[in-house]
Amino acid sequence: MTPGGQTGSLQCDHHVDVYTVGRLGIVTEVCGTEDLGLFTSAQFLVALKLLAARQAGLPISLESTSRDLPLPRFPGLQDLQDPRYGAVPQGLGAQQDPQKSTARLAEISAELGCHSGEEESDHWRITEELQEYYTIQFRSLQPDLGALVLGTDAKNFFTRSRLPISELSHIWELSDVDRDGALTFSEFCTAFHLIGALIHCSEFTVTWGGSYSSTSIDEAMKKAEEPPTPPPRPQKTHSRASSLDLNKPPLQGYPEKTPVKKPLQTNFTNFLRFREENLIGPSHLRVPQKPVRRKFHPDNPEAPPPSSASLAPPPKPLQKMPSKQKRDIQTVIRQNKESNAVLTRLNSELQQQLKEVHQQRITLESHLDLLRPLTSTGPN
Amino acid sequence: MAVCISVIAKENYPLYIRSVPTQSELKFHYTVHTSLDVVEEKISAAGKAMADQRELYLGLLYPTEDYKVYGYVTNSKVKFVIVVDSSNTSLRDNEIRSMFRKLHNSFTDVMCNPFYNPGDPVQSKAFDSMVSGMMVQVS
Numbered sequence: 001m002t003p004g005g006q007t008g009s010l011q012c013d014h015h016v017d018v019y020t021v022g023r024l025g026i027v028t029e030v031c032g033t034e035d036l037g038l039f040t041s042a043q044f045l046v047a048l049k050l051l052a053a054r055q056a057g058l059p060i061s062l063e064s065t066s067r068d069l070p071l072p073r074f075p076g077l078q079d080l081q082d083p084r085y086g087a088v089p090q091g092l093g094a095q096q097d098p099q100k101s102t103a104r105l106a107e108i109s110a111e112l113g114c115h116s117g118e119e120e121s122d123h124w125r126i127t128e129e130l131q132e133y134y135t136i137q138f139r140s141l142q143p144d145l146g147a148l149v150l151g152t153d154a155k156n157f158f159t160r161s162r163l164p165i166s167e168l169s170h171i172w173e174l175s176d177v178d179r180d181g182a183l184t185f186s187e188f189c190t191a192f193h194l195i196g197a198l199i200h201c202s203e204f205t206v207t208w209g210g211s212y213s214s215t216s217i218d219e220a221m222k223k224a225e226e227p228p229t230p231p232p233r234p235q236k237t238h239s240r241a242s243s244l245d246l247n248k249p250p251l252q253g254y255p256e257k258t259p260v261k262k263p264l265q266t267n268f269t270n271f272l273r274f275r276e277e278n279l280i281g282p283s284h285l286r287v288p289q290k291p292v293r294r295k296f297h298p299d300n301p302e303a304p305p306p307s308s309a310s311l312a313p314p315p316k317p318l319q320k321m322p323s324k325q326k327r328d329i330q331t332v333i334r335q336n337k338e339s340n341a342v343l344t345r346l347n348s349e350l351q352q353q354l355k356e357v358h359q360q361r362i363t364l365e366s367h368l369d370l371l372r373p374l375t376s377t378g379p380n
Numbered sequence: 381m382a383v384c385i386s387v388i389a390k391e392n393y394p395l396y397i398r399s400v401p402t403q404s405e406l407k408f409h410y411t412v413h414t415s416l417d418v419v420e421e422k423i424s425a426a427g428k429a430m431a432d433q434r435e436l437y438l439g440l441l442y443p444t445e446d447y448k449v450y451g452y453v454t455n456s457k458v459k460f461v462i463v464v465d466s467s468n469t470s471l472r473d474n475e476i477r478s479m480f481r482k483l484h485n486s487f488t489d490v491m492c493n494p495f496y497n498p499g500d501p502v503q504s505k506a507f508d509s510m511v512s513g514m515m516v517q518v519s
Contacts, residue, residue, distance in 0.1 A: 151494030166503060169495035173506050181492035 045367050046375050134189045141188075148182035154191070161195050171195055381471070381516045382462045382479065383447060384408035387487060389499060390457035392416055396502040399463075400515045411449060412461045415441045419451045419459055436484075437477055452480040458487070465516070479514055486510045 135145070141157060142149045149157075158168050175191035176183060183191060384399035386408075399408040418441040426435065438451035445466065452460040460483050464471055490496055490504045 151492070155494035165495050169493055169503070170505060172493045172495055173489070173504060176492070179489050179492055181494065 045364070045371055048364070049368060049375075130193070131189070134192050135185075137192065138185055138188050145185050148180070148184055149188055151181045151183075154183050154188070158191065158195060161199065163195060163198065167198060168195070171198070381464065382514055383465050383516055384412065384461075384463040385483070385511050385514065386412045386461045387483070387502060388412070388416060388459040388461065392459075395458075395500075396507070396511075398508075398511055398515070408463055411444075411447075411463055415449045415451065415461055416459070418442055418449075419453060419461070422451070423453060423457075437480060439473075450476050450480075452484070454484060454487075460484070460487075482510060482514065 137157075138145065138149065141153050154172075155168075158171070159165075161168075163171075171191055171194045175187045175194065177187060178184075383401070384397070386397035387395045389395050394409075394412070397409060397412065399405050419438060422438050422441075436452055436454060438453060441449045441451045441461075443449070443466065447463050447466050450462045450464070452462075454460075460480055462476065462479060462483075464476075486504075486507045487502075490502055490507050491498065493504070496502075496504070
């Protein structure tokens with residue numbers, strides 16, 4: 001995790017945006033680092049523990065580090081051996097077609113949020129790449145970065161995201177903190193980021209309504225410990241214009257990229273399928289999703305046998321049934337088999353990711369155990 | 381601590397109405413509706429006097445034996461009506477004024493939202509939470 005090795009120091013403000021200083025400052029104070037913004041490995045681990053505490057809703061203090069907390073969540077924190085990191089970003093490209101803008105944002109947010117396969121990823125991080133993208137979009141509406149985007153312009157722009165007006169209205173309320181009916185650059189980034197996250201992770205709306213005000217969203221965005229790996233790079237190889245139309249399985253010969261595409265697309269399909277039903281109650285959205293996924297796996301070995309068995313005995317009664325129905329049933333069976341295959345593959349990939357995350361957790365916890373006597377006798 | 385809070389549009393239809401003991405909701409709706417006449421009367425009376433110096437806070441519109449009704453009108457003729465319980469006599473005038481001021485501020489925020497079309501019912505969660513804070517807490 002630390003790029004400088006265990007003995008080196010980590011520059012904490014490596015990629016921190018100008019407005020992320022506030023909350024991080026408290027963390028650094030409690031860790032005992034000086035204002036230089038340098039962490040030793042021990043302090044870095046303490047900082048991680050404090051971030052976990054903060055994400056669990058506890059105050060940032062040394063007492064909260066002694067509790068058992070889940071690992072802090074950093075969206076975009078990837079396994080270093082992941083082959084996707086070979087593709088270094090070649091520059092975002094200023095030729096962002098507005099029609100592709102929503103698809104592009106969809107990609108980015110999916111990379112950010114839905115990769116880990118955990119139920120609630122923390123989407124609050126804005127990477128540099130996203131920051132550039134937001135800057136470009138802001139400039140398209142308002143060339144001066146220091147000035148405001150008017151409400152009507154912003155409305156037309158965000159309406160293109162095809163979210164319902166109530167959700168957009170709520171996003172506006174949260175992001176326009178000075179209540180002036182226009183968006184500054186940071187407010188615009190906030191709103192854009194929230195829209196991207198909302199498009200992708202439906203469980204986002206639960207925590208949204210419950211515990212976040214606009215100020216706490218800014219604070220959450222300030223928890224910027226840049227992962228040492230470069231930001232995840234969405235694939236631009238095949239057209240994503242149809243990224244939101246996802247009932248076809250992604251079997252088109254991108255072997256090393258399908259690990260990303262699968263969770264993205266499954267989240268997409270499930271989200272879209274359930275979207276019309278209920279956008280506000282995603283707690284039970286996830287519940288039907290999980291049993292559906294798990295059900296496919298054990299049923300998969302049984303699904304082909306029953307289907308083939310069922311195809312064999314009823315040739316006789318099927319002859320009596322009209323041939324149209326028979327064809328329909330066969331197409332349905334074929335589609336189900338395809339979706340079964342997709343879902344089992346997805347399941348195995350998610351299991352792998354889960355294992356990796358467990359391993360990371362174990363190593364972090366062992367480090368923390370080693371350091372616990374240090375932190376308890378540390379400064380303040 | 382209000383029992384019923386409502387926002388009425390310029391054309392005298394309700395944009396937002398919320399009352400706390402929900403079984404007597406109909407009674408409060410009726411009260412607010414009838415209080416609109418009093419509001420109109422006060423506006424026109426003040427308007428004849430000095431067109432530009434009209435006070436926004438209208439004060440006590442009418443008391444009944446159960447509750448009191450207070451009114452407030454904005455410069456765009458949007459009216460706020462608050463119904464409070466008469467037994468709650470400790471509510472002073474400036475407390476009512478501050479409630480109206482908060483309502484007005486929240487309503488302005490709702491208006492500033494470009495996704496809100498004036499004349500639509502108010503569905504903002506922030507506005508809802510502000511109003512809940514002002515209503516009587518009934519468990």
